Amino acid sequence: MSDSQPIAEPSYDDLPYPGYAYWFTHPDHLGVLAHLHGLDPAPADACRVLELGCGDGGNLLPLAWAYPESSFVGVDLSETQIRDGVRRVGQLGLANLALVRADLGDLGDTLGTFDYIIAHGLLSWIPEAARAATLALIGRALAPHGVAMVSYNSYPGWYDYEAVRHLMAFHTAPVADVGERVAQARSVARWYCARVAREAEEVKGNLMVQLHERIAESSDAIIAHDYLADHHHAFWFQEFAGLAADSGLQYLTSARQGRLRIANFDDEVATMLRKVADPVRQQQYMDFFGNTRFRTSLLCRAEHTLDRVAGVERLAELHVEGRTATDVWAEELRDHPSVALITPVGGVSIQGTPLRLALSHLFRRQPLALDFDTLFGIVLPELLLTGADGGLGATEEGRAEMVVSMVQELARLYFMEVVQLWRRPPPITLEVGERPRTGPVQRLQATEGRTATSLAHRHTLLDPLQRQVLARLDGSHTVAELRAELGDGVDDALDFLAAAGFLLRRDADEMD
Known part of the structure; x- marks a missing residue:
């Protein structure tokens, strides 16, 4: 079935993307x-950022406030979304953020150069000419040490999702009303996924269960624009890398590593991958073996010679934040030789007292980030005391x-999203304080709405009291005044907001 099936794509003005x-x-x-x-990238607090397909600016607004000395530009074709963002x-009162309604093909070079360019959820959902224009614009506008993040659906993982997308488009083609089309698309997709999960359990069961849940939880706008879009193109990684090269760009790494690192594969596959010298071919093999469905690729200028193995010196300059849901050195776990954690990459076994102590101290301070010297200074006395x-x-x-x-162990866990690394951590505190x-x-x-963005730029679901x-x-x-106005539960709400990274340090007064 061709992507040319006429499905009367819903407009972003009629049904804005969240x-x-x-x-x-x-x-x-x-x-x-x-x-x-x-590379020598610009710091977040002194940079220029461009987002292509910015919608209503929901991704840029928190950044523009957090970094008043940086400048941000968002571009989108939707008049409604740009108007809401403006x-x-x-x-x-954000003087450092400009939201512009424009067609990417009409931008030319008027915007200047940028240290960071974001094109998230864009490339796979626009016509071929616009895809070429997007990468060409990035090639022209990216600063010498700049980084672009471009996301897109990818093969071979998208094949199974593609079948569902075509079913949704085919089934709803005769339906004119946007709301009814979305409802019918959601219904037929859930029915299909549930049926395939039952009848082909060994082959596609888990995949279809995941897709069934994803579709059930998706908003109407996501169903309309991600699954019913008139234009859709998934990429083989080698194809994407070739298009980037045509615009003077090269693959740097992935913004979300997933399984896209050799260390995240079993020994047999890892041995094979290490024999592939070309990083593009190596990444393409990873997509085959990992059945990659979606990529968040980072690009830089082609003239750079990249270091594919990060040195300890570079790592040691950073700060580290824990992202675990478990204290791996909790009293009840200390007799265990290892603790298993579930990560976005899969399971990982945490072993060794030094690493477990480091993660434990990070867990207790989440979402604060510590420099490595400070963290080691906290851990060392306990190691000496126990002889570990x-x-x-x-x-x-x-x-x-x-x-x-x-440092090396925590860096390994960074690429599995167990910890986060920062150059300059946000001014977060765990102390609720008087005000x-x-x-x-x-x-x-x-x-x-029901969600807000933490000071660490994480999209967070809040309950009604937490929002109030x-x-x-x-x-x-004062906390006492909040209790008097909002009643029981204020302290729990404040504790949640602190742990989620919403509370500003006292020394961040100049930011408000």
């Missing part, structure tokens, strides 16, 4: 990955060896 923040597009995160590969920009240092803690050389080992405070973007979001509390955290209300 504006979310995506942590893996954060300029600090992109800068970390560029730094680890030998309204919020005005409400928040292996005698290395007695000498300067031994301690240096322990630091290197800890707790968050940012104006977070307060505005709390009044508009968050909306009032401008620093003028």
